[in-house]
Amino acid sequence: MMDDRSCPGTRVAAVLLLLTACGETTESTPEPWELAGHAAEQAYRDQQMEQAEAGFREALRLASAAGSSTGRMHALEGLAASHAATGKLAIADSLYCILLDLQQQRLEADSLSGMVVVRTLGSLGEINLSRGEIDGAEGYFSRIMELDRSGLVDLRPEEPALAYALHGRGKVLAARGRAAAADSLRSRAQGLRLFAQGFSLYIGDDMVRAEQAWRRALAHQEEGLGAEHEDVARTAHALGQLLELLGRRQDAIDQYHRAARVYATTAASPIDEARVLDDLALLLQTQELGRSDSLRSRASRLRQDLDS
Numbered sequence: 001m002m003d004d005r006s007c008p009g010t011r012v013a014a015v016l017l018l019l020t021a022c023g024e025t026t027e028s029t030p031e032p033w034e035l036a037g038h039a040a041e042q043a044y045r046d047q048q049m050e051q052a053e054a055g056f057r058e059a060l061r062l063a064s065a066a067g068s069s070t071g072r073m074h075a076l077e078g079l080a081a082s083h084a085a086t087g088k089l090a091i092a093d094s095l096y097c098i099l100l101d102l103q104q105q106r107l108e109a110d111s112l113s114g115m116v117v118v119r120t121l122g123s124l125g126e127i128n129l130s131r132g133e134i135d136g137a138e139g140y141f142s143r144i145m146e147l148d149r150s151g152l153v154d155l156r157p158e159e160p161a162l163a164y165a166l167h168g169r170g171k172v173l174a175a176r177g178r179a180a181a182a183d184s185l186r187s188r189a190q191g192l193r194l195f196a197q198g199f200s201l202y203i204g205d206d207m208v209r210a211e212q213a214w215r216r217a218l219a220h221q222e223e224g225l226g227a228e229h230e231d232v233a234r235t236a237h238a239l240g241q242l243l244e245l246l247g248r249r250q251d252a253i254d255q256y257h258r259a260a261r262v263y264a265t266t267a268a269s270p271i272d273e274a275r276v277l278d279d280l281a282l283l284l285q286t287q288e289l290g291r292s293d294s295l296r297s298r299a300s301r302l303r304q305d306l307d308s
Contacts, residue, residue: 033062033071040078044085053082073102073116080123089127096124107152114153118144118161125168134175141168157234158199163192187224188231191217195235202238207246214239230269233262237276244283256280270306274299 040055063071240255
């Protein structure tokens with residue numbers, strides 16, 4: 001996908017080739033199309049676009065000759081991105097459409113991650129926006145959300161794909177002149193982007209920067225969405241878990257209380273409310289046993305209500 005800083009046709013987000021490699025790394029000798037693809041990727045990163053286009057074209061030829069559908073898809077994605085980066089949007093659009101057809105065939109056969117399809121749909125949505133084709137862009141971003149509803153992908157807040165999809169839909173609304181709705185959706189997307197950033201730092205064991213990212217997310221979400229929004233509860237819960245891990249007990253309790261209060265007010269996610277109550281109960285059990293037992297009972301009732 002392209003980001004807001006991209007002028008039409010000048011750049012495709014670096015996430016494309018960072019998340020996609022032209023061939024899996026194995027201990028065996030790489031296939032010729034893999035070698036060509038890796039060289040093309042490096043040229044792309046070095047912004048040598050003519051060399052990148054030629055390299056991806058050669059990788060595509062070699063993959064087709066070898067009968068490798070995986071190789072074809074990787075090469076097509078790189079070639080499409082290279083054309084988009086140099087402003088050849090019509091060609092990029094055509095290549096992404098070919099790629100999407102191949103990916104959907106593999107997705108239906110249960111041999112491809114749905115997140116790969118999400119990336120292609122997002123790229124097509126961005127290209128359509130750049131070309132002023134608002135209906136087309138809306139269709140592609142809507143298909144991302146349909147994949148999530150169908151269960152073929154899981155657009156979890158912990159990963160950046162959900163933020164990208166919502167941001168894209170916000171740009172569609174802006175293009176239609178619905179400024180207030182666009183601002184609201186893009187604001188939510190920014191909060192989710194910060195949340196996903198914090199999660200990535202958290203699992204990478206960078207606790208200082210994870211806390212900073214989650215606190216920025218909380219501040220942004222409270223300002224843009226209001227203090228009683230589900231996203232605020234989710235971020236507060238995650239921040240509480242981090243603070244508990246760091247031994248900052250009272251700070252963690254404060255964030256757990258904050259999350260539990262929002263979940264109870266909105267009734268948006270009983271299962272998430274039960275989880276935060278469990279975490280809070282565990283932290284209180286050594287000093288406030290009665291309160292801890294009460295929280296556990298409440299969490300249990302929430303789960304029973306879901307099962308009934």
